[in-house]
Structure formats: C-alpha cells, structure tokens
Amino acid sequence: MEDIKNIIESFLFVAEESLTIDRIKSILKQAERNEIQNALIELSEEYEARKGGFLLREVAGGYQIRTRPEYREWIKLLIQPKSLRLSKAALETLAIIAYKQPVIRSDIEYIRGVDCGGILRMLLERKLTRVLGRKEIPGRPLIYATTKQFLEIFDLKDLKDLPTLEEIEALESESPENSTREASMIETFEKGKNT
C-alpha cells in the first residue's frame, strides 16, 4: 500500500481520540504492523522537520496530532471560554485524584480540608475522572480515578508520566509563565505531602 502514510495521516486528522496501531491495523488490514509503525514514525519526523503548527504525540497508548505547545497561549485566545477552564479547587481535586488514585472522597476531602462533592461531580461530568467501584468499607464509598481523557488533556502518555513531586518542585523555581496552572498543582501536592 503506497498511500498508507497519507491514509494514516487522514485518520490522525479526523480521529477524536488517539489512535493505536491496532486500531489502524483493524482498518488497513493488508498493512503490516511495522509498516504502520514506520508510517507513523515518518509522519512524526516530517512534522518535526517542518516545525509547523502541529506535531505527532504518543498519548494514552496511541498517536494523536496535537498543536505545538509553544502556540498554546495563542490557541487559548482562539478557543477561550469553553475549553478546560478548571477552577483552582477543581484542579487541586483532580491532582489529588491523579496522584492518589484509586481514592475515595473522604481521603480527598481530608487532604483538601473542604467538602468536594460538587467538584467531584463536575470532574465526572467532564469525564476527567471516573468511578472505579465501591470500597468495601462501611458506607461503601465510591472509588475515583482519572480517565483516558485526563491523560490526553494533560498530554500524558500514561499515569507513570505524571511528574513526580520532586519534578514539580523543580518546575516551580524554573518557569514563571507556567506558574498559574502548575502553581496550584504544586500547592496541592505540598498539602498532600504534609498530611
């Protein structure tokens, strides 16, 4: 298949989620896995070479075309309000879930020191977190964890990719323009650590 690279590019372009090699192979049946892999590598290299507005990222176990992070401030101006405007409280709660998952509400509230019911519901609605089940303790509380969408939005390959607390601390001293988002994360983690 000579067009394979172009077809894959068109897939990456329209797909709503990151695309795994398996998913691509399930459509391009004649293609070998390594052919697909090579096409993806070639595309990624092309995007790197031309240094345009987008790049190929390996996210959540698959591949996805993403805009280059250096343009995010501009992009925010374009898409503004409806995007991921999370309040500081919501971001803190999300950070706790990300690092402590699977986690129950009382643990989250213990760390934050406030009621989180509304925020937990909102995070669920936005599909940033999900309920894994119930913990078999009195009251059978819900167990929360993050979703694939969480990984995608925060541009993480998998949960292993979450910055360690030390890395976050290092970040803090280094880049001031990142501060708004990360600062609140750091605060959260500091709190989490101290408890």
Place this chain on the structure above:
Amino acid sequence: MEDIKNIIESFLFVAEESLTIDRIKSILKQAERNEIQNALIELSEEYEARKGGFLLREVAGGYQIRTRPEYREWIKLLIQPKSLRLSKAALETLAIIAYKQPVIRSDIEYIRGVDCGGILRMLLERKLTRVLGRKEIPGRPLIYATTKQFLEIFDLKDLKDLPTLEEIEALESESPENSTREASMIETFEKGKNT
C-alpha cells in the same frame, strides 16, 4: 511576526469551524490582513506540494483543513460520519433555496410543482436552511435562506461560489444513472399501457 504561519496552522487544527481572516486578525492583532492571507496561501501550497492526507479549503467565508477526498472510503471505515443522505427532492428544494434566496415557500413550490412542506421542515432541522423572517404580503409567509453549514457541507466559499446555472438546451445532458431509472419507469408504463 515570524511564527504567524505556524500559529495560523495550529488555529486551523483546533478550530471547530472554518476560520475567517477577520477571526484570525482579531487574535493576531499585530498581523496585517495580507500577511495572514499570504500565510494561508503558503500553507495551502505546502499541503498541495506534500500531497499528504489533508488540504486547505476556502469554505463558508473562511479557511478549513479537510481530508483529501481520495481517502474518503478509508475514513468512513474509521468513523461513522453523520451522513448527509438527502433525497433527490430535498436536494432540488435546497438548490432552489440556494439560488433563489431569500425565497418563500410558494415560489419554491411553483418551481418544483409539488408541496414542499415536509422537506422545508427537514432542511431547517438539519440546519441547511434558516428562516430570515416573514414577507410582508398577505399570509406573511416565511422567508428561507441557506446557512453557513450549507456552505461548509457543499464545500463552497460563499454564495457567489455556487456553480453557475447552465443554460438548458439539451435534456440528454442529464446524468446517465437517472436515465436508466427513468428508462425502466417508461418500460413499466409502456407495459401497463399495452395491457
């Protein structure tokens, strides 16, 4: 602004609708309109030159990246698109509205020679047409026009981009698949007549 082309490309990747030069200019305030225009032309030429999975189209008064039509069958295997599926009658009605707008129902029905109420409702529901208001004549009929979505779906820059109406001289020019259908109809009727 040296990054202008890349920023615009990243915009084109995240925008949900076609992007007008005005919209881009409202964000890239320092850029001149013709700078933006040139960047768009350059991008379009780049996509043409590399012949990848997508291209840049001028639609609905703006610009939008779209997949190359040659990969349509593959893409349909990947995603289940919200398909257009308009009947011949609906398409004819839509064409009349597109060319005659602003137009009222009785004018449409005069041309088609049949009642169009159901079709008009369906076209409104699918946001291919919209109601502009009421005509101040007896009965105050609704005035119909096409929407931006109509332009987007039919890959049109603007209403001026509608194909020019052909002068009608020969009926043979109608598409062959119609004639086969009609031919069999004729047969049916011929048979019916002879019995």
Place this chain on the structure above:
Amino acid sequence: MGETIYKVHIEDIYEGPMDLLLHLIKKYEIDIYDIPIALITEQYLEYIELMKSMNIDFAGDFIVMASTLVQIKSRMLLPALEEENDDEDPRLQIVKPLEEYLRMKSAAEQLTERNLLWEDTFVRNPGQEDHLINGEDEIIKVGLFELIDAFQKILKNISPDSRVDITADSISVKDRIAQIVDVFEASGSITFDELFSKDSDKGEIVVTFLAILEMVKLSLVRVVQNLRSGVIRLFYL
C-alpha cells in the same frame, strides 16, 4: 380478479407533474422551446388515466398541471382571441417553469458532485461533548494497599479456616524472587493471581507475597491494574 390491493404513491415514481412532463419531453425527444402541445397534453392525460387505473395515488398537483396543459392547448387553437397577448406564445406558460425546473435540477446535481463534507471530505472534530470515554484498557499503577487487598482475597480463597503462619518459610523470600524473575523472563508479565496458583500452603503464599513486595520496593516490577477487569498484572522492568 378482485381489486388490486397495492396502492402505489406517485412520489415513488415521479417527484411531481414537472417530472412527468420532463419524462414525456425526453421520451419524444421534444425541444422544450417548441413543444407540440397537443401531443404532450394527450400523453400527459393518458398517463394520468393510466395511473388512476393502476390505483396509483397522486397529488392534486398533477391535475392542476393537466388543466394548465389543456388550457394552453385550447389557446393555441384560438390564437387571435386575446388581443393583448397577441405575440406571446401560450406555451411560455409551461416553458418558463420547465426551464427553471431543469436549471434547478442540474444545479442540484452539480451540488452533489462537489466534495461533500462528511461524505467525501472530513474535518477535525475536536468537540469534547460527544467524546465517548473508552476505558477498556485503562490501567493504573497499583499501590501497596491494593496489593494487600488482592492478597487477602487470595488467602480467603485458599484456606477459609486456618490462620497464616508467618514463621513457616520453608523457602526463603530471596529464592522466591529468583523463581519469579525466571517466570518473568519467560513471559514478560504475569497476573497477580497466577503467581499464587502454584503455591500449595499458606506459608508459601506468604513468601510469594513478601517476594512481590520486595520486588516492588526494589523497582523490579511495575504493578498495574486493568480498570475494567480488575485484574492486577505485574510487569518485569
């Protein structure tokens, strides 16, 4: 033979009277600017009759067109009666709409030949609203407590009554680690439950568990849980 039970709707065959007219014009290879109105009217009426006799249901629009045709025909026969319309061909009454209709039909066809969005060409769909979450293969890193929970389940399954005797270690933790590493080297990963399947007594189960804990501590393995199946799997790093 009884009454035919089929009721065909004319819309299944012709869009409307204009379509029928066009069909007749095509069939007789007529120039629309010089329509033999008598022939067309006759043919048109014949079709209407035929449709009626075949119990085909058709809209009143067909009758309106029929009367228009008849009217034109009669005006053609009596040319000099209307002084003002002297030079206007009565057929224009039908030619103009036909022309218009044909133009619109061909316009409609041209529209479908374009590269239609969602049919021939596609755009990105970054909207998150209808984003389906798809967590089938989502895995999470498992912490110590989850491991202990899982361990307790295994203990329950194996021996419902007797207590675990921590002191009984016929095989040392170190040896067990070596054995587990052998398994990993053969298969790359193994589920938590599989690790215990070969152990017969509680002592061995405990040793296996301590071995796993030690390996986690040494970062020899990564323990993950599939969120959907709940299966805990260990990967050798």
